[in-house]
Amino acid sequence: MVLPVSIRDVAARAKVSVGTVSNVLNRPEVVAPATRDRVLDAIVELGFVRNDAARQLRTGTPRAIGLVVLDVGNPFFTDVARGVEDTAGDAGHAVILCNSDESVQREARHVELLAEQRVHGVLITPVDTGLAPVRRLRERGISVVLLDHPTTDPHLCAVAVDDRAGGEAAVTHLLAEGYERIVMVNGPSRIHQARQRHEGAVNAVRKAGRGAGVLEELKVPALNVVSGQRAGERLLARPRRTRPDAVFCANDLLALGLLQVLVRAGVRVPWEIAIVGYDDIDFAAAAAVPLTSVRQPRQLIGRTAAELVIEETMRPAEHEHRHVLFAPELVVRESSRRVQRVRRRDK
Amino acid sequence: MVLPVSIRDVAARAKVSVGTVSNVLNRPEVVAPATRDRVLDAIVELGFVRNDAARQLRTGTPRAIGLVVLDVGNPFFTDVARGVEDTAGDAGHAVILCNSDESVQREARHVELLAEQRVHGVLITPVDTGLAPVRRLRERGISVVLLDHPTTDPHLCAVAVDDRAGGEAAVTHLLAEGYERIVMVNGPSRIHQARQRHEGAVNAVRKAGRGAGVLEELKVPALNVVSGQRAGERLLARPRRTRPDAVFCANDLLALGLLQVLVRAGVRVPWEIAIVGYDDIDFAAAAAVPLTSVRQPRQLIGRTAAELVIEETMRPAEHEHRHVLFAPELVVRESSRRVQRVRRRDK
DNA sequence: TACGTTGGTTGAACCGATTCAATCGAAGGG
DNA sequence: CCCTTCGATTGAATCGGTTCAACCAACGTA
Numbered sequence: 121m122v123l124p125v126s127i128r129d130v131a132a133r134a135k136v137s138v139g140t141v142s143n144v145l146n147r148p149e150v151v152a153p154a155t156r157d158r159v160l161d162a163i164v165e166l167g168f169v170r171n172d173a174a175r176q177l178r179t180g181t182p183r184a185i186g187l188v189v190l191d192v193g194n195p196f197f198t199d200v201a202r203g204v205e206d207t208a209g210d211a212g213h214a215v216i217l218c219n220s221d222e223s224v225q226r227e228a229r230h231v232e233l234l235a236e237q238r239v240h241g242v243l244i245t246p247v248d249t250g251l252a253p254v255r256r257l258r259e260r261g262i263s264v265v266l267l268d269h270p271t272t273d274p275h276l277c278a279v280a281v282d283d284r285a286g287g288e289a290a291v292t293h294l295l296a297e298g299y300e301r302i303v304m305v306n307g308p309s310r311i312h313q314a315r316q317r318h319e320g321a322v323n324a325v326r327k328a329g330r331g332a333g334v335l336e337e338l339k340v341p342a343l344n345v346v347s348g349q350r351a352g353e354r355l356l357a358r359p360r361r362t363r364p365d366a367v368f369c370a371n372d373l374l375a376l377g378l379l380q381v382l383v384r385a386g387v388r389v390p391w392e393i394a395i396v397g398y399d400d401i402d403f404a405a406a407a408a409v410p411l412t413s414v415r416q417p418r419q420l421i422g423r424t425a426a427e428l429v430i431e432e433t434m435r436p437a438e439h440e441h442r443h444v445l446f447a448p449e450l451v452v453r454e455s456s457r458r459v460q461r462v463r464r465r466d467k
Numbered sequence: 468m469v470l471p472v473s474i475r476d477v478a479a480r481a482k483v484s485v486g487t488v489s490n491v492l493n494r495p496e497v498v499a500p501a502t503r504d505r506v507l508d509a510i511v512e513l514g515f516v517r518n519d520a521a522r523q524l525r526t527g528t529p530r531a532i533g534l535v536v537l538d539v540g541n542p543f544f545t546d547v548a549r550g551v552e553d554t555a556g557d558a559g560h561a562v563i564l565c566n567s568d569e570s571v572q573r574e575a576r577h578v579e580l581l582a583e584q585r586v587h588g589v590l591i592t593p594v595d596t597g598l599a600p601v602r603r604l605r606e607r608g609i610s611v612v613l614l615d616h617p618t619t620d621p622h623l624c625a626v627a628v629d630d631r632a633g634g635e636a637a638v639t640h641l642l643a644e645g646y647e648r649i650v651m652v653n654g655p656s657r658i659h660q661a662r663q664r665h666e667g668a669v670n671a672v673r674k675a676g677r678g679a680g681v682l683e684e685l686k687v688p689a690l691n692v693v694s695g696q697r698a699g700e701r702l703l704a705r706p707r708r709t710r711p712d713a714v715f716c717a718n719d720l721l722a723l724g725l726l727q728v729l730v731r732a733g734v735r736v737p738w739e740i741a742i743v744g745y746d747d748i749d750f751a752a753a754a755a756v757p758l759t760s761v762r763q764p765r766q767l768i769g770r771t772a773a774e775l776v777i778e779e780t781m782r783p784a785e786h787e788h789r790h791v792l793f794a795p796e797l798v799v800r801e802s803s804r805r806v807q808r809v810r811r812r813d814k
Numbered sequence: 815t816a817c818g819t820t821g822g823t824t825g826a827a828c829c830g831a832t833t834c835a836a837t838c839g840a841a842g843g844g
Numbered sequence: 845c846c847c848t849t850c851g852a853t854t855g856a857a858t859c860g861g862t863t864c865a866a867c868c869a870a871c872g873t874a
Contacts, residue, residue, distance in 0.1 A: 124527075124608070126860055137824045142862055152822060157793050168609055172583040173523040174860035177829045180471075182520070184563070184584075186592075192545050192552070193749075202539055205566050209573075214580050216531070217564040226556075233561050236519040237531075260516055263472070335799045345749050376753045402692050403750040410755070473830055483822055484854045499852060521830035522858050 134162040134223065145170060175236065184214040186234035186242040186427060188227060189267070190311075191344065192219045194369065194373055195401040196418055197245075203422020204243060211430050213240060220247050222342055227253055235260050241429035243267050243422075249312055263432040265425045269312050270445065277432060279444045281424040283313050286414040286448035287320025288327075290368050290396045291335065293412070293450055295324065297458045299366035299394055300333040305351045305378060306370045307343040314343070314370050317398065321368060336364070343370055348377020355393075356385050363392060366456065367399045372397040372404045375411055377454070381410045394456040410453035417446050472513045492517060525587065531561040533581035533589040535574060536614070537658070538691065541567045541720055542748040543765055545807040547614065550769020551590060557597050557757035558777050560587060567594050569658065569689055571613045574600055588776035590614050590769075594660055598667045610779040614660050615741040617792065624779060626772040630660050633784055633795035634667025635674075637715050637743045638682065638764075640759070642671065644805045646713035646741055652725060653717045653774040661690070661717050664745065668715060683711070690717055693711060695724020698810045702733050702740075713738060713803065719744040720756055721750045726802070730755045741803040757800035764793050 131138045135149060136155060143151050151159075162168075176182050187204055191198040199328040201217060208215050218230035218241065224247050229269040234242055241263040246254060254276070257264050266278040294302055304321050307314040326336045338354065340347035351374065355363055369375035375397030379389060387393055389409045397404055400415035426446055432439045478485045483502060490498050491506040495629060498506075499667040509515075523529050534551055534593040555562050557564060563586065565577035570591075571594050581589055593601060601623070604611050613625040641649055651668050654661040672682045685701065687694035695716065702710055716722035722744030726736060734740055736756045739778040744751055748760035771791055779786045 124860095127862095128860080138861080139824055139826095139863080143582050146862075155822080157523070168608055169579075169582045171524070171585060171860055173520045173585060174829090175862075176520040177518070177524055177831090177860080178862045180829075183580075192549055193542070195542070198539050198545055201564075202566065205539070205564075208575070212580075214563050214565070214577075214584065217548070217552075218561070219549065229556070232516075233530075233559075235516045236520060237561065238520060259514055344825085345753070362705070376750065380753045392843085403753070404722065406692070406723045406750070406754055408753060408755050408757070445840075471830095475833095476828080485831080486833080486854055486856095487852085488855085493832080497852075502852080518830055521859090524830080524831075524861090525832045527859075 125168050126171070127168070129166055130159065130162045130168050133166060134158045163176045167232045170205075180238075181213060182238050182240050183348075184216050184237060184239050185426070186216045186218060186230075186237070186239045186455050187267075188218045188220055188230055188234075188242065188244040188245045190220055190222050190245050190247065190308050192270045193344065194219065194371070195403065196371065196399040196416070197370050199387070199401075199418035200422040200425075202422075203419035205379065205422075206419075207423045207426040213430070220245075222247055222308075224248055234263060238262075240433045241265065243425045243429060245269055246312070248310055263429055263436075265429045267425050268441065269419075270316075272443075275440060276429045277425075277441050277443070279428065279446075281416045281448050282420070283316035283448075284320040284323070284399065286416075286450075287317035287368075288324045289320075289450045290317075290398065290412075290414055291321040291324035291446065292328070292365045293452065294394060294396060294456060295328045295443045295457060296367075297394070299456075300331055301336075301364045302366045302368060303338050303355070303364040304368045304370070305338050305340060305348065305374050307340060307347075307374075311337075311343070317370050327371065340374065342375060344379040345380075348374035348379075349381050350377075352378040352381030352385075353433075356381065356387070357465060363393065366390075366396070367393060368398075370398055372399045372401045372411065372413055375413070376403065376456075377409055379408055379411065390454065390456050400451050405453065407455075409455045412453045412456035413451055415449045415451050422448065472515045473518070474515070476513055477506065477509045477515050480513060481505045485644060495549070509739050515608045527585075529587050530559060530733065531563055531583050531584060531586050531774070533563045533565060533577075533584070533586045533591075534614075535565045535567055535577055535581075535591040537567055537569050537588065537592050537594065538689075539564065541718070541746075542750065543718065543746040543763070546748075546765035547769040547772075550766035550771075551773045552769075553766075554770045554773035554777070558773075560777070567592075571595055572690075574701070577605060582609060584610075587780045588612065590772045590776060592616055595657055610776055611782075612776045612779075614772050615768065617663075617790065619790075624772075624775045624788050624790070626767070626768050626775065626793075628763045628793045628795050630663035630795075631667040631670065633745065633763075633797075634664035634715075635671045636667075636797045637664075637745065637759075637761055638668040638671035639675070640799065641743060641803060642675045642680050642716065644803060646803075647677060648683075648711045649713045649715060650678055650683045650685050650702070650711040651715045651717070652687060652695065653719050654687060654694075654721075656686075658690070663783065664717055686801040687721065690721060692720045692727075695721035695726075696728050697724075699725040699728030699732075703728065703734070710726065710740065713737075713743070713747075714740060715743045717745055717791055719746045719748045719758065719760055722802075723750065723754055724756055726758065737801065737803050743803050747798050754802075756802045759800045759803040760798055762796045762798050768793065789790070 219226035270280040397413040400413040404411040567574035592614045617627040744760040747760040751758040
């Protein structure tokens with residue numbers, strides 16, 4: 121139906137050589153205006169579109185970067201993705217978005233695909249701390265920037281937010297508001313962010329001194345709304361007096377799921393149970409009870425990571441690997457504000 | 468640093484010809500087991516990864532499909548994207564995600580990029596009803612499936628949800644609950660969904676007969692949370708008696724933004740103002756006041772569209788263009804439930 | 815008139831995987 | 845012992861841009 125039109129067809133039509141057509145495409149300033157116009161006319165008449173596969177094969181420089189995230193359904197990652205897309209687009213790169221869904225298998229499959237595509241670079245939030253897929257990519261000469269996953273490896277760029285500080289801020293806030301029995305609803309410790317945020321939470325309790333409060337960890341299989349609902353059901357199943365008076369969730373999706381279940385069951389938030397989330401996604405502020413959360417500069421993370429990977433691949437000589445660590449910020453809303461309450465015991 | 472290893476290096480190492488290596492990769496059954504193993508060993512020893520650009524150049528069959536959406540920040544589209552990614556991944560295709568941000572320029576740029584990549588096919592929610600970018604793609608022999616944008620063009624596949632029916636259901640519901648002065652907060656009429664949903668709303672009012680209620684359209688520049696907030700502020704700026712008693716928002720992001728502003732201003736939803744959204748994103752149920760919304764089968768839309776485009780490109784001969792139209796479903800929650808109220812007038 | 819310079823253009827080689835006609839070797843049949 | 849058959853393997857041609865040394869023409873200078 122549609123016959124493929126190559127640079128040779130254009131050359132024939134414009135009565136020039138293929139070299140000249142290529143020059144018009146890539147260095148228009150070296151070709152005489154008259155010839156250039158003839159070539160451009162031929163291009164539009166034939167509807168020619170450059171075949172990027174051929175170009176890439178010859179030049180070795182691809183025009184796409186890969187982005188592997190844990191969950192496209194999580195607004196945190198879509199905001200990061202938007203940041204990546206912005207800067208990548210400005211640099212003329214396409215973004216191949218891959219969703220690992222927190223599965224090591226899916227992640228490996230996607231990484232393999234990206235390697236075959238010879239992408240410029242890969243931005244990845246690894247499922248596993250092992251970093252096996254990262255190693256595979258680097259062995260193949262593809263630059264990698266770790267997203268939201270700090271590292272000490274000096275051969276690697278990384279953009280992250282200080283999760284330990286974030287976890288500590290959240291729990292310190294809860295303790296300061298007078299909450300004493302805190303449950304942290306957390307994802308599998310395979311996930312780096314989950315571990316770091318928990319460490320921060322533990323730190324906060326320790327710093328507050330004994331007697332200030334206790335922290336319990338409630339593990340759920342994934343960091344999404346459904347898991348949050350499950351966690352809520354498990355808390356509701358406990359006898360009222362053994363329930364926590366505050367819950368710190370490893371991300372906002374968990375918090376929203378939890379909140380939904382609690383509100384539906386008639387539990388008053390924050391009077392009976394306070395909630396703090398993490399990420400400060402746009403929906404946190406619009407929740408049934410506006411959610412206290414730990415804000416991360418999401419788009420900035422994406423933009424910075426994209427800049428790093430582009431710089432690394434464009435000027436490998438001058439590039440210095442960097443570990444960018446942003447500071448999180450606690451945003452306090454109704455879900456955890458101090459309320460009139462009797463202290464259960466004096467210490 | 469890392470030297471590129473080609474199929475020739477593998478051939479040399481395994482002491483076979485390049486043809487044999489290619490056969491091991493693509494038709495392993497035709498090569499003798501002993502040779503096959505030698506080649507496989509060489510592949511892992513050298514860490515060879517097939518160069519997809521070269522493969523694509525020769526075979527002409529790419530391994531990526533493009534997905535152009537209006538807003539990656541909208542959970543509706545990320546759910547669709549997830550569906551697309553699922554089926555595409557199963558078929559061994561990468562997904563290149565592009566965000567047009569409702570801008571014709573960005574859309575054109577992305578479409579050009581996808582054309583150069585010679586993607587297998589493109590799933591697109593066009594910004595404009597003109598369908599100019601769609602024509603451009605089809606001229607280049609790239610199959611296109613319209614996403615969430617119905618068409619009568621028999622040369623095109625389309626997957627959509629009946630937006631007119633959805634709009635009608637929403638407003639019919641509001642009228643049935645006794646609301647009379649309805650404002651529809653809507654996006655620019657350039658956007659197809661916006662127009663269709665409004666038509667449905669108008670229909671509902673007309674069918675209900677005169678006197679049943681009035682519908683006013685309040686246009687906002689984009690279908691996102693911020694625009695919803697702006698709309699809320701504009702409504703609040705009106706004298707109380709001229710405010711609507713119900714608002715139908717063209718999507719849930721608008722509704723959530725609006726709800727947030729109203730709740731913060733102390734307006735009681737749904738007593739003073741009822742709200743109905745559209746899309747039934749996961750966050751709708753978790754909102755300050757659980758949101759009535761029109762549900763669309765989001766992942767199914769994505770999966771269906773991906774299947775269609777893959778079928779169209781794999782077996783163009785047998786392929787029949789189809790227009791799949793799913794039915795929306797109204798999900799009623801607190802934000803629009805009938806409340807004790809006096810009818811302002813008897814008719 | 816000869817020579818150097820400059821701006822424009824040419825076309826063959828190349829990137830790496832795939833394909834397919836040609837070749838090889840071994841087994842089987844007459 | 846020769847001939848056919850068939851499975852396995854080979855290697856050159858190919859896809860479509862890019863690159864670069866070579867070339868050409870026109871102009872300026874000695």
